[in-house]
Amino acid sequence: MGGDPAEDVLVLPPIPLATGRVLRQDDRTVAVTAVELVVSTEDGGEHRIALVPRHGAWWAPDR
Secondary structure, X not given: OOOOHHHHOOOOOOXXXXXXXXXXXXXXXXXXXXXXXXXXXXXXXXXXXXXXXXXXXXXXXXX
């Protein structure tokens, strides 16, 4: 990776990353209770970022 490490840090934008309250599964719909963003790293790790429901959409948490 190049450049200043602070510039390379993953940042989620201040916009909704998903919308909706139900998920279609086969012939039915189910309510969505949580949405997570999964980030995989080169060392094989996985980091989960739980999105926050606000204004009918799923947003990145305030950090």
